[in-house]
Amino acid sequence: MTEHANPSPSRSKSRWRRWLAEAALVVVVLAGIHFWQTRDVSYGPAPALAGQLLDGTPVSLASERDKPVLVHFWAEWCPICKLEQDSIQALSQDYRVLSVATTSGDAAAVRAFMQREGLSFPTLVDEEGVMGRTWGIKGVPASFVIDGDGNIAHATVGYTTGLGLRLRLWLADR
Numbered sequence: 287m288t289e290h291a292n293p294s295p296s297r298s299k300s301r302w303r304r305w306l307a308e309a310a311l312v313v314v315v316l317a318g319i320h321f322w323q324t325r326d327v328s329y330g331p332a333p334a335l336a337g338q339l340l341d342g343t344p345v346s347l348a349s350e351r352d353k354p355v356l357v358h359f360w361a362e363w364c365p366i367c368k369l370e371q372d373s374i375q376a377l378s379q380d381y382r383v384l385s386v387a388t389t390s391g392d393a394a395a396v397r398a399f400m401q402r403e404g405l406s407f408p409t410l411v412d413e414e415g416v417m418g419r420t421w422g423i424k425g426v427p428a429s430f431v432i433d434g435d436g437n438i439a440h441a442t443v444g445y446t447t448g449l450g451l452r453l454r455l456w457l458a459d460r
Contacts (some may be wrong), residue, residue, distance in 0.1 A: 323359050332357070332432045335384065337410045340397050345408065347384060352434045354458035355382040356451060359418050359428040362390035362399045366445050367427045371405055373448030378407035381455050388426060389414040433458040 288332035335357065336346040341442065358374055385407050387396040393411045400409065407414055412418055421430070423443070430452045431440040439458040442450075 303368040304322075325414050326408055330437060332430065332434060332436050335386070335410070335417060335421075337417075339408050340393055341399070341412060345384065345410070347432065348436070351436060353382060354434060354439065355384055355432045357421075357432060358385040358411075359382060359388050359421070359423050359426050360385060360390075361388055361426045362396065365407050366409055367443060368403075370448075371403060373446075373451065374407055375405055377451055377455070381452075383407050385409045386412050386417050388418045388423070389415045406446050431455055431458045 290349075332347060334347065336348070337344075339345050347355070351390040355403070356374075357379060360370070360374075374385060387399075387409050389412070390396050390399065392459055393413075396411050406427060410417065415423075417447055418426075418428070421428070422447060427443070427445070428443045429451060430438050430444055431451070433439040442454075
């Protein structure tokens with residue numbers, strides 16, 4: 287039997303400590319990135335958001351009360367947004383979703399993109415990025431979970447899993 291076959295208890299403890307220290311470092315780095323990316327986004331009461339959806343239906347975030355709503359800013363040209371689009375589509379079947387296509391062209395261009403991709407979630411068009419700037423967005427994708435009182439419960443910039451968004455929506459509904 288070699289010396290490595292049965293490590294000593296002190297060697298095992300050393301490995302666990304090193305592993306925990308590395309895991310803690312990863313968590314700190316990821317938290318730092320999250321806080322840096324969301325440093326300018328809105329918190330507290332959700333800013334106004336209103337307009338016409340791609341199908342012409344008028345919509346206002348102010349009318350979306352009592353249940354949480356996901357406000358999701360995305361762009362047609364954004365590769366990370368494309369990775370998330372199936373999750374947003376699935377979420378829209380179970381939760382209220384209001385998406386904003388920012389700097390992605392006019393309504394016809396956004397409509398054509400969504401049809402090509404098989405997407406049907408409610409979408410406002412923000413051709414010039416004005417709505418995004420109002421919400422403090424400097425990059426996409428950006429997701430905001432608005433609670434039933436109209437306050438921003440969670441804000442995320444960058445890729446977020448569908449499970450992560452579901453969890454945030456569930457927490458906002460408690």
